[in-house]
Amino acid sequence: MKKTDFPIPDEQLLAQVAVVPGGENRSGTFILNNHLEVCSFSRSEGLELISITKALDTYPWLRKEHYHPQGTDEGRPEGFFLRVKEGMKITLPSQAALCMTASIDRQVLHNVIILEDEASLEFITGCVSGFDLAEGDHLAVTETYVGKGAEFTHTMVHSWGPGIRVFPRSTTLVEEGGRYVSNYVSLRSGRSVESSPVTYLNGPGASAKYASIILGSKGTTLTLGGDVYLNAPGTGAEIAHRAVCTGGKIVQKGLLIGNEACHAHVDCAGMIIDAGEDGFIESIPGLQSRHPSAHMSHEASIGKISPHQVQYLMAQGLEEREAVSMIIRGFLDTGIRGLGDELERRIEEIAELAGHGEE
Amino acid sequence: MFPVPGKLEIKNLAVEVGGVRVLHNIHLTVPPGEVHVLVGPNGSGKTSLLATIAGYPQYRVVSGSISYDGTDLLPLGLTERARLGIGLLEQRPPTINGVKLRLLLDYIGGDDPERKRFIEDLIKETDHAHLVDRNIHEDLSGGEIKKAGLLLLLARQPHFAMMDEPDSGVDMDSITLLCQLMNRLLSPEREHPAKRRTGLIITHSDVILGRVSTDKAHVMIDGRVLCGGNPRIIMKKIRESGFDSCVDCLHQGE
Numbered sequence A: 001m002k003k004t005d006f007p008i009p010d011e012q013l014l015a016q017v018a019v020v021p022g023g024e025n026r027s028g029t030f031i032l033n034n035h036l037e038v039c040s041f042s043r044s045e046g047l048e049l050i051s052i053t054k055a056l057d058t059y060p061w062l063r064k065e066h067y068h069p070q071g072t073d074e075g076r077p078e079g080f081f082l083r084v085k086e087g088m089k090i091t092l093p094s095q096a097a098l099c100m101t102a103s104i105d106r107q108v109l110h111n112v113i114i115l116e117d118e119a120s121l122e123f124i125t126g127c128v129s130g131f132d133l134a135e136g137d138h139l140a141v142t143e144t145y146v147g148k149g150a151e152f153t154h155t156m157v158h159s160w161g162p163g164i165r166v167f168p169r170s171t172t173l174v175e176e177g178g179r180y181v182s183n184y185v186s187l188r189s190g191r192s193v194e195s196s197p198v199t200y201l202n203g204p205g206a207s208a209k210y211a212s213i214i215l216g217s218k219g220t221t222l223t224l225g226g227d228v229y230l231n232a233p234g235t236g237a238e239i240a241h242r243a244v245c246t247g248g249k250i251v252q253k254g255l256l257i258g259n260e261a262c263h264a265h266v267d268c269a270g271m272i273i274d275a276g277e278d279g280f281i282e283s284i285p286g287l288q289s290r291h292p293s294a295h296m297s298h299e300a301s302i303g304k305i306s307p308h309q310v311q312y313l314m315a316q317g318l319e320e321r322e323a324v325s326m327i328i329r330g331f332l333d334t335g336i337r338g339l340g341d342e343l344e345r346r347i348e349e350i351a352e353l354a355g356h357g358e359e
Numbered sequence B: 001m002f003p004v005p006g007k008l009e010i011k012n013l014a015v016e017v018g019g020v021r022v023l024h025n026i027h028l029t030v031p032p033g034e035v036h037v038l039v040g041p042n043g044s045g046k047t048s049l050l051a052t053i054a055g056y057p058q059y060r061v062v063s064g065s066i067s068y069d070g071t072d073l074l075p076l077g078l079t080e081r082a083r084l085g086i087g088l089l090e091q092r093p094p095t096i097n098g099v100k101l102r103l104l105l106d107y108i109g110g111d112d113p114e115r116k117r118f119i120e121d122l123i124k125e126t127d128h129a130h131l132v133d134r135n136i137h138e139d140l141s142g143g144e145i146k147k148a149g150l151l152l153l154l155a156r157q158p159h160f161a162m163m164d165e166p167d168s169g170v171d172m173d174s175i176t177l178l179c180q181l182m183n184r185l186l187s188p189e190r191e192h193p194a195k196r197r198t199g200l201i202i203t204h205s206d207v208i209l210g211r212v213s214t215d216k217a218h219v220m221i222d223g224r225v226l227c228g229g230n231p232r233i234i235m236k237k238i239r240e241s242g243f244d245s246c247v248d249c250l251h252q253g254e
């Protein structure tokens, strides 16, 4: 365990993105504040969680095999290296907090995650900016490798100040029988988020699930992608996007590419509470099939809360705000179940915020 | 002894919905502890009257008054009326995707352990656990919708209970259970069945009228309450000669 004198980000800030400051009930923790590593430690055998800088220095193979520099990687990016060794099934989740609290123009990250064969882990990444940080860019590259029969759940929780622009770029490779689950939750989405994760299901029976839950309030532009290449027989992919618009611009995308016999479904649903002056939701679920036995489907719907639903709940004694929250909560829950307590709380919060019609 | 709450008094009520006048000059009083029946042909305005009492804002009161235990209801919204103890089982309640009935029951139970226990017991006794874990009215059969609605009403224990065709879509076997639940709602004290809640029920079902005691029936035609009287006599007359006979009655009065 390594501690430094660098200022530890505010506990409340971390709590906003589901990160437990002391690392209780977590198998590992990595906290980065601005350009500086605050701490990194693992409490589980077979789990390694260190800074990418250290990892690149320690493991010569990393740069060759798993670290692919990107256009954004000028200079030396910060970030973490996470590895779960072969066969290790970690029961407690691990966590990383990537914080921007000082006036830095940009935070450039490059993370690498490796789950060796038959390993499993649930990982929470919280990205957050300080309450008083006016603007800045957050550029994050994440490369994830899910080995044979391995299982990896990655839950990303974002909370950004109104001036922050965010560009997450992630690439995930899943081998035979591996499973990758990506949950993305954003309550405060900054000025813009442009996310286009790409997943390659390369081994037979590999599967991926993307779920996103976002609140787009006034002044934000969110583009959420999610391309999945189903490259091997028996692969399966599912994308479920849920968005609530209270004045922001939201584009939900999801492209499934079936190159082999596979099953895939993409489902985009949006709810407009208040489009404001120029808010909107655009849903673009996409399918591309190159194989006769690729079973692929999509659905998309955008609507508003039905007044009858609200009135019905009010007639049971709920206040209007409570009724709206309950309905939004239900909407966000559909298709995205079993996210765990932390996410449940985030969803509650989104419903609560949207119920008020503003941030 | 406390006075029984739940007196409803409607005077000279006129209501518009979607710009059309659907209720005209309604006078109707339900004394506390009495259960009244509202009958009338389709489209006569029965549902509109109940929705107006509950406070659905699209039912715009053009004139007249509705008071509940002496409180003027018109300035109050849906929530406030519900919290005063007014409950409505809707004829066609909405589906709410993703929201389980359980969540709403939890809300009603609030922080009150006694109330929570009461609701849990109720679910068990009525064998409704399977409905509670379903989303509100989503993919429920017609009969299940009524059962879920009655369960909700029982959980809320309103002082003034309105039910809009609780029997429609309910099969012959289930209607017995339904009547039991209605009686449990309207006569909450097992030892004192005559100590009743106040209620207003829209129904034409002989089974319900045979099993649930009612004090008075009101006949509604074309948005007007034409007459009122003993439920048995009125239902007998309607069964024999239809609602037309009521229209004749009206014209005789002119």
Ligand SMILES: Nc1ncnc2c1ncn2[C@@H]1O[C@H](COP(=O)(O)OP(=O)(O)OP(=O)(O)O)[C@@H](O)[C@H]1O
Binding pocket: B017, B018, B020, B022, B040, B041, B042, B043, B044, B045, B046, B047, B048, B049, B058, B091
């Ligand atoms: N929201 C609405 N918008 C427009 N018209 C309405 C609305 N609600 C009711 N009406 C009209 O008002 C009239 C009375 O309807 P209401 O539902 O009160 O009748 P009802 O007596 O309950 O009929 P039923 O026995 O078929 O349930 C009908 O002509 C109906 O079409």
Ligand SMILES: [Mg+2]
Binding pocket: B046, B047, B048, B091, B164
């Ligand atoms: Mg009706």
